[in-house]
Amino acid sequence: MAKYILKRIGLAVATLLLIIFVLxxxxxxxxxxxxxxxxxSAEQIANKRAEMGLDDPILVQFGRYMVNLAHGDFGxxxxxxxxxxxxxxxxxxxxxxFRIGGLAILMGTTVGLILGxxxxxxxxxxxxxxxxxxxxxxxxxxxxxxxxxxxxxxxxKMSVFPYFFDASRFLYSSILPALSxxxxxxxxxxxxTRNEMVEVMDSDYVHLAESKGMYGxxxxxxxxxxxxxxxxVTVLAPLVVDLLTxxxxxxxxxxxxxxxxxxxxxxxxxxxxxxxxxxxGILYSALYIGIMLVVDLLYGVLDxxxxxxxxxxxx
Amino acid sequence: xxxxxxxxxxxxxxxxxxSFEVIADCIDGLMQMDADGAAIPALAESFDLSDDGKTYxxxxxxxxWNNGTAVTANDFVFxxxxxxxxxxxxxYMMSDIGNIKGAAEIMEGADPTTLxxxxxxxxxxxxxxxxxxxxxxxxxYFPTFYPINEEFYTGLADGTYGTxxxxxxxxxxxxxxxxxxxxANLSVKKNPDYWDADKIQLPGITYQVVGSSDSALTAFKNxxxxxxxxxGNQVAAAKEDAELSKNLTVTGAGYMWYLTFSQTEKNAQxxxxxxxNLRLAISNAIDRESLVxxxxxxxxxxxxxxxxxxxxxxxxxxxxxxxxxxxxxxxCSFDTAKAxxxxxxxxxxxxxDGFEFTMIYGNNEGDEVTKVAQAIKEQVEAALSGMVIxxxxxxxxxxxxxxxxxxxxxxxxxxxxxxxxxxxxxxMWITDNDNNYGFWSNAxxxxxxxxxxxxxxxxxxxxxxxxxxxAETLVMQEAVIAPLYTKANANLIAAGxxxxxxHPVALNRVYKTATVA
Numbered sequence: 001m002a003k004y005i006l007k008r009i010g011l012a013v014a015t016l017l018l019i020i021f022v023l024x025x026x027x028x029x030x031x032x033x034x035x036x037x038x039x040x041s042a043e044q045i046a047n048k049r050a051e052m053g054l055d056d057p058i059l060v061q062f063g064r065y066m067v068n069l070a071h072g073d074f075g076x077x078x079x080x081x082x083x084x085x086x087x088x089x090x091x092x093x094x095x096x097x098f099r100i101g102g103l104a105i106l107m108g109t110t111v112g113l114i115l116g117x118x119x120x121x122x123x124x125x126x127x128x129x130x131x132x133x134x135x136x137x138x139x140x141x142x143x144x145x146x147x148x149x150x151x152x153x154x155x156x157k158m159s160v161f162p163y164f165f166d167a168s169r170f171l172y173s174s175i176l177p178a179l180s181x182x183x184x185x186x187x188x189x190x191x192x193t194r195n196e197m198v199e200v201m202d203s204d205y206v207h208l209a210e211s212k213g214m215y216g217x218x219x220x221x222x223x224x225x226x227x228x229x230x231x232x233v234t235v236l237a238p239l240v241v242d243l244l245t246x247x248x249x250x251x252x253x254x255x256x257x258x259x260x261x262x263x264x265x266x267x268x269x270x271x272x273x274x275x276x277x278x279x280x281g282i283l284y285s286a287l288y289i290g291i292m293l294v295v296d297l298l299y300g301v302l303d304x305x306x307x308x309x310x311x312x313x314x315x
Numbered sequence: 316x317x318x319x320x321x322x323x324x325x326x327x328x329x330x331x332x333x334s335f336e337v338i339a340d341c342i343d344g345l346m347q348m349d350a351d352g353a354a355i356p357a358l359a360e361s362f363d364l365s366d367d368g369k370t371y372x373x374x375x376x377x378x379x380w381n382n383g384t385a386v387t388a389n390d391f392v393f394x395x396x397x398x399x400x401x402x403x404x405x406x407y408m409m410s411d412i413g414n415i416k417g418a419a420e421i422m423e424g425a426d427p428t429t430l431x432x433x434x435x436x437x438x439x440x441x442x443x444x445x446x447x448x449x450x451x452x453x454x455x456y457f458p459t460f461y462p463i464n465e466e467f468y469t470g471l472a473d474g475t476y477g478t479x480x481x482x483x484x485x486x487x488x489x490x491x492x493x494x495x496x497x498x499a500n501l502s503v504k505k506n507p508d509y510w511d512a513d514k515i516q517l518p519g520i521t522y523q524v525v526g527s528s529d530s531a532l533t534a535f536k537n538x539x540x541x542x543x544x545x546x547g548n549q550v551a552a553a554k555e556d557a558e559l560s561k562n563l564t565v566t567g568a569g570y571m572w573y574l575t576f577s578q579t580e581k582n583a584q585x586x587x588x589x590x591x592n593l594r595l596a597i598s599n600a601i602d603r604e605s606l607v608x609x610x611x612x613x614x615x616x617x618x619x620x621x622x623x624x625x626x627x628x629x630x631x632x633x634x635x636x637x638x639x640x641x642x643x644x645x646x647c648s649f650d651t652a653k654a655x656x657x658x659x660x661x662x663x664x665x666x667x668d669g670f671e672f673t674m675i676y677g678n679n680e681g682d683e684v685t686k687v688a689q690a691i692k693e694q695v696e697a698a699l700s701g702m703v704i705x706x707x708x709x710x711x712x713x714x715x716x717x718x719x720x721x722x723x724x725x726x727x728x729x730x731x732x733x734x735x736x737x738x739x740x741x742x743m744w745i746t747d748n749d750n751n752y753g754f755w756s757n758a759x760x761x762x763x764x765x766x767x768x769x770x771x772x773x774x775x776x777x778x779x780x781x782x783x784x785x786a787e788t789l790v791m792q793e794a795v796i797a798p799l800y801t802k803a804n805a806n807l808i809a810a811g812x813x814x815x816x817x818h819p820v821a822l823n824r825v826y827k828t829a830t831v832a
Contacts (some may be wrong), residue, residue, distance in 0.1 A: 089497040
């Protein structure tokens with residue numbers, strides 16, 4: 001098992017390095033100017049480029065970037081939040097996005113699981129239909145539409161929640177965006193949980209367990225849910241990254257300075273900010289790879305057969 | 316409401332109006348703007364000008380930074396040298412515009428201590444210029460010329476100045492309360508130690524970065540925001556609304572949108588746009604009133620002059636340089652018959668029957684820009700048969716990149732005044748200027764501008780004013796650019812909020828005289 005884990009981690013690191021290299025090259029050949037200035041002379045711009053080392057061979061630039069990266073230094077912005085180290089700005093944005101994303105994951109999975117289990121246990125009855133309708137709506141209605149709806153009633157009409165995000169009143173001002181953000185996850189989890197559970201509940205080993213007199217919560221948690229969870233974890237993983245990395249439109253509507261908004265500013269703002277685009281690209285990739293790694297390892301915990309086959313495969 | 320984020324609170328790095336606004340809330344310059352935009356004393360109690368017009372001696376008043384230390388002449392010396400040494404976006408205000416001795420050389424690598432500024436004592440700041448600059452005092456309210464306390468600055472870790480309330484010093488009407496780079500909301504509060512604190516009524520200002528004008532409008536109606544900027548298509552609705560129409564205030568934003576034509580051979584079918592009649596044909600085929608009434612819709616003004624109205628008034632007569640929008644009607648108006656005549660001449664001269672050009676514009680420069688580009692295409696193609704204009708949308712950065720590398724036919728671009736003098740526009744079209752995107756060159760024009768900036772007219776205000784008019788005439792006669800409209804901002808201001816000064820130059824909003832009921 002240890003060997004399996006190590007191998008997975010090694011592969012993940014190699015993938016990330018490759019992605020960083022490709023990103024680095026792509027950003028350098030992207031159209032647009034990192035110093036979009038109308039007031040600096042051509043020489044001034046050339047000096048700024050030289051200061052940033054943009055005229056060196058690309059491999060030299062890459063080497064320097066990797067050395068800085070190893071020291072946790074993403075450099076400074078060229079056209080965005082000039083002067084401040086990217087790490088500072090990124091920390092603020094990650095903090096906002098992750099906290100709202102985290103809240104959304106928590107709400108989404110908890111409510112989704114409860115809805116899914118309720119639906120499966122009441123298959124064919126009113127609650128099941130209710131959950132199905134809810135799931136379809138949740139998947140079809142984009143989160144930001146839901147946010148505008150919530151904003152209209154709870155902020156504009158009733159003034160229960162603030163109209164914009166306010167970092168100093170974090171929880172209070174996060175409820176609406178987190179709820180909107182969690183809608184898709186909630187519905188997806190509910191739908192998958194219901195379907196998987198219904199399938200598992202109809203399988204031979206559950207019938208056997210039932211015939212042996214096992215029922216109630218013990219049967220649901222130990223035999224049904226555990227098996228049903230594997231496909232759910234698979235769909236949940238990329239959703240988690242999506243939620244953590246922030247939903248662009250939601251961040252924009254609610255005035256949240258998160259990483260989704262930062263990404264768009266970096267690409268489509270006044271100039272193309274090489275360093276921000278890179279830093280965010282690396283962050284996104286690292287998150288995806290990290291989550292996928294966790295998922296792979298989680299499979300092992302959830303399903304002993306995967307562990308076994310991995311062991312056999314190694315041998 | 317701020318449309319974009321505050322990019323930097325460092326006067327050396329800030330380039331956007333929002334950053335300048337917040338910096339000016341917190342730091343004073345030697346001079347400040349009165350309600351009409353004229354320069355009146357701020358940190359300088361008074362100033363003397365030498366007989367040759369080249370040496371300014373500013374006498375500083377007693378003022379304090381919010382850490383208790385006094386604002387001294389050295390704070391200016393330090394800040395100005397730093398701007399020149401770093402040679403950033405606005406350093407040219409020191410060299411090309413302010414004409415401060417040594418500034419241009421320092422930007423090219425000379426020793427920063429050679430800058431023509433000195434602190435005779437703590438209260439006396441002397442500036443030496445290469446030539447007399449008639450509008451020099453009015454430059455002093457531009458943030459590039461603000462002071463920074465040297466001791467405080469050098470005590471900070473590299474790259475941390477202005478990145479939080481703790482790493483920033485205020486000496487202005489307000490002080491920074493809550494800020495981190497990238498924040499969506501920041502706040503400033505009244506500075507009790509401000510030299511003019513008695514006059515400041517607002518307890519503070521909270522800024523909220525709002526992504527869309529729709530949420531700005533709803534937040535305004537809801538009472539969450541007191542001052543917001545709305546878009547053109549919201550203005551019409553606001554005017555109909557009994558409540559909102561009372562809150563609506565349209566103010567000049569200063570910058571002018573215009574078309575620039577590449578006149579070099581590598582573009583526009585082998586340099587077709589070098590033909591003056593062809594450029595005049597396009598310019599006269601555009602219905603500018605329709606652009607502002609039907610597409611921009613926020614109170615922007617159709618513009619027929621190379622220097623837009625509303626920002627540069629003569630200091631002797633008080634008259635706006637571009638008050639008369641009809642003065643170039645022969646070369647710039649909406650007259651399809653005239654446009655067609657120019658067009659026929661151009662076709663004859665060039666020996667072709669039709670043209671196909673590409674017009675580039677930014678798709679991240681405001682909602683109305685795309686609509687304006689489409690309208691121009693329709694108007695020009697309708698007026699001039701055989702003319703095809705293909706539209707190409709891109710980011711502003713890409714647009715600038717193409718213009719600076721002379722890789723375009725026609726571009727929809729804009730320029731905002733940096734200082735209250737027509738030269739902020741006219742200076743662009745001299746030969747080899749980096750903003751002369753058409754690569755137009757006219758010796759007579761170059762001479763007129765040189766005489767205004769460093770030559771014959773520098774000490775004769777009225778002659779200079781006339782020479783600038785002559786220069787503008789050349790630009791319009793030859794249709795170097797096709798001016799389109801001067802942008803306005805449509806603001807909604809809550810009842811009870813009064814006294815905010817709006818300016819088209821340097822600082823868009825100033826809150827020193829603002830009150831809240």
